[in-house]
Amino acid sequence: MSQVRVTMCVCRRIPFEELLPRARAADWTLADVMRETGCGAGCGLCRPYLRRMLATGETAFSELLWEDPG
Numbered sequence: 826m827s828q829v830r831v832t833m834c835v836c837r838r839i840p841f842e843e844l845l846p847r848a849r850a851a852d853w854t855l856a857d858v859m860r861e862t863g864c865g866a867g868c869g870l871c872r873p874y875l876r877r878m879l880a881t882g883e884t885a886f887s888e889l890l891w892e893d894p895g
């Protein structure tokens with residue numbers, strides 16, 4: 826049974842829970858998050874999670890998300 830739990834940008838060590846209020850307050854897009862915090866600008870693996878966080882307000886994910894290559 827898989828026990829995936831993604832809750833932060835591992836490269837920057839910043840939890841999504843901390844990013845979400847900042848993103849909401851400043852109305853950040855994913856590009857803004859990357860520029861302002863560096864999250865998503867390292868390995869990039871958190872990018873689809875950041876995108877989902879901005880869209881839905883979720884800060885913890887129990888599924889694997891992959892960047893849409895398109």
Ligand code: FES
Nearest residue numbers: 835836867868871
């Ligand atoms: S985990 Fe966020 S850039 Fe690597």
